[in-house]
Amino acid sequence: MSSVATWPSRAESWLDQRGKGAWIVAMVLGFILFWPIGLAILFYMIWSNRMFTGRRKSDSTYNVCIRANRMKTTGNTAFDAYKAETLRRLEDEQQAFEDFLDRLRQAKDKAEFDQFMEDRARKARESADAAAANPAGA
Structure with a gap:
């Protein structure tokens, strides 16, 4: 049952x-x-x-x-102060880690964008070189 x-x-x-x-x-x-x-x-x-x-x-x-x-609270002021300090320190570490992750994401985005712009410029140069080597009127 x-x-x-x-x-x-x-x-x-x-x-x-x-x-x-x-x-x-x-x-x-x-x-x-x-x-x-x-x-x-x-x-x-x-x-x-x-x-x-x-x-x-x-x-x-x-x-x-x-x-x-x-x-x-536990009633023990020393332990409560230790607990509050530890929680504050952990929250600071968490914020620092989140900031680190944001910087990593920004760096990755910038690297990807730079790669995109480099590929785009390379293709434009190749197209221009191909057009110069192969004139349409010839």
Whole structure:
């Protein structure tokens, strides 16, 4: 009996992990197989707010837990100060890493653009050389 009761929650978790697109596919397949199933999935998506949110349920739960953990104090001021300093340092490192990734992307974009312009100029030179070597009137 317990396996029968848990398969809907396992299916819900499986779909949540794959995002809103998986829910929409499940709904469409439900309509194709037997229209009341598709209708039930549609109503469930609306009722559980999966239809209108861009985030998965697990993502928002994670973010709430992180925020709650930051605000929670242990009562030990030395540990709380250490924790706050460590979190601040990690956030600084994360920002520095994101800035590094942005610089890498910009460098890659510039290199690709420079290569494009070089190829374009080379093709224009080759066309001009070919036209000069092969005059149309000759």
